[in-house]
Amino acid sequence: MGFARTCSVALVGVEGVVVEVQADLEPGVATFTLVGLPDKSLTESRDRVRAALVNSGAEWPQKKLTVGLSPASVPKSGSGFDLAVACAVLGAAERIDPRTIADLMMIGELGLDGRVRPVRGVLPAVLAAADAGYRQVVVAEQAVPEASLVPGMAVLGVRSLRQLIAVLADEPVPEEDPSEGGPGTGGQSGPSGPGGPADGGRTERLLTGVAVPGSGWAAGGGPGERTVDMADVAGQGAARMALEVAAAGRHHIFFKGPPGAGKTMLAERLPGLLPPLSPQQSLEVTAVHSVAGALPAGQPLVTRSPYCAPHHSATMAALVGGGSGLPRPGAVSLAHHGVLFLDEAAECSARVLDAMRQPLESGHVVVARAAGMMRMPARFLLVLAANPCPCGRHGMKGGDCECRPSSVRRYRARLSGPLLDRVDLRVSVRPLSRSELAALDGGAETTAAIAQRVLAARERAAERYVDTPWSTNSDVPGHELRTRWPVVPGALGRAEEDMEHGLLTARGMDRVLRVAWTVADLAGHDRPTAQDVNRALELRTGIRHGATLSGARGGPA
Secondary structure (H helix, E strand, O other): OEEEEEEEEEEEOOEEEEEEEEEEEEOOOOEEEEEOOEOHHHHOHHHHHHHHHHHOOOOOOOOEEEEEEEOOOOOEOOOOOHHHHHHHHHHHOOOOOHHHHOOOEEOOEEOOOOEEEOOOOHHHHHHHHHHOOOOEEEEEHHHHHHHOOOOOOEEEEEOEHHHHHHHHOOOOOOOOOHHHOOOOOOOOOOOOOOOOOOOHHHHHHHOEOOEOOOOHHHHOOOOOOOOOOHHHOOOOHHHHHHHHHHHHHOOOEEEEOOOOOOHHHHHHOOHHHOOOOOHHHHHHHHHHHHHHOOOOOOOOOOOOOOEEOOOOOOOHHHHHOEOOOOOEOOHHHHOOOOEEEEOOHHHOOHHHHHOOHHHHHHOEEEEEEOOEEEEEEOOOEEEEEEOOOOOOOOOOOOOOOOOOHHHHHHHHHOOOHHHHOOOOEEEEOOOOOHHHHHOOOOOOOOHHHHHHHHHHHHHHHHHHOOOOOOOOHHHOOHHHHHHHOOOOOOOOHHHHHHHHOOOOOHHHHHHHHHHHHHHHHHHOOOOOOHHHHHHHHHHHHOOOOOOOOOOOOOOOO
8 A cells, every 4th residue: 555645736727726646556456547527638647657657667556546636626637747646656656755745846748758748837837836835846847947937936847757756766867868858967956956958959849739839929929020110100190199198008099090001000019119017917928828828939938018919700719718628818818918909800700899898897807617717817908900991991082982881880880889988099090191101211209219208107107006006097997086186177178078968978088087197197297187188088089179079979989
């Protein structure tokens, strides 16, 4: 009779649950039973673990073997439990001392030859282990940089199960050629210092299945791609100003205009205007992308704002999260602390668009499935872009639009009122004239110059909201702004008049107030003036100060 236990982590969305892996050997017919709500891939670990142990030179116990994953009520999925199961079996068979693995966290997949492969979600798993009080973790050698992001955690990176057995049994660590998939020291002598892969090409091959090409942050532009700059944008003064306000206050923005006017060009340059991610934000973003398999090889920490631009045919599961079994992060979570750009928004499914209403308000998304419920972060900056009509020429000078009025109405109605009511800025992007296009000679402001003003405005807001739960103007409830940080007396006159005429909803009024504070921060004002409020009202309604209230606006904004 033998018993041993060690620990691993089950991921539920981007949150980890510490799981105790217990192995029990009893006299009887040689069987291997795995209990504790495992999924298909975890159930298959029985064959992987048996082959890995035998090919690593260990003897498979010829007894009745039961491996339990506790707590049994938590669904468990994936191959990341392989390493913990193998070590628990070795401890129960007394190949290694069970006491050496009792407080050790293990995360990794085993190949049939005993190689240890990286898995998705290492960072959130190690964060959960640290929160539970664990201080030592064993991961695949390729996952050491990601696991080492957690402060106070001693990380041991191993190439193979044979190497880990030698370390735990205090035996000489065998050295083998890494290209053959065998063990190597990797600069390791114990679970206190991380090792590094010796072969970058082999590392990329081992990451196959962990990194998903073309998803999330990596799809927004890899490190080797050319950095886009606002200096490339010709004309569009109003849209450029709106983009600066959106970045300074984290306000959602809607670009409407004909094809070729520059809507996508503007949206692609918004991430460059955002301030650098704080250390806490970087960890949050990296955790989401780690679970989704969207971390690029060689870059364990996401340090810049992610940019996610799904196709307009994306399903609800792709946008808000979901899938078979336990849900996975969607585009709204991959854009956490970054930019989510929906081009051709009017072509998106109305159900998919309306599903974003809840995360736009709360900053997170809750996906419920039969297998469980998952809460994922989704505090993103939304950018919508749409044509004025199906053909895109409605309202253009000499555009010769052939769409019927009913078609134009149906096309615009695809963006529901409740969704647009949550968008602070609505900007019409007009076509460029020949003179504006010819004037692009390097005189336009660069991204770096605008980003400095954005950062200064963010710092003013952060100083104002110190000792509060908020950091940007878009986060502050309207009631708090009206009572704790009032504007200049009389500055809201025109906005209140619009509200009395039914042209602004109560939510719209609050959003005008938030944008006014952002405009004031960019201008260096201590409080929003009437000019700041009128500018905010113009950004929301598209009507300049002094224009008549009737005619141009037909409904509440």
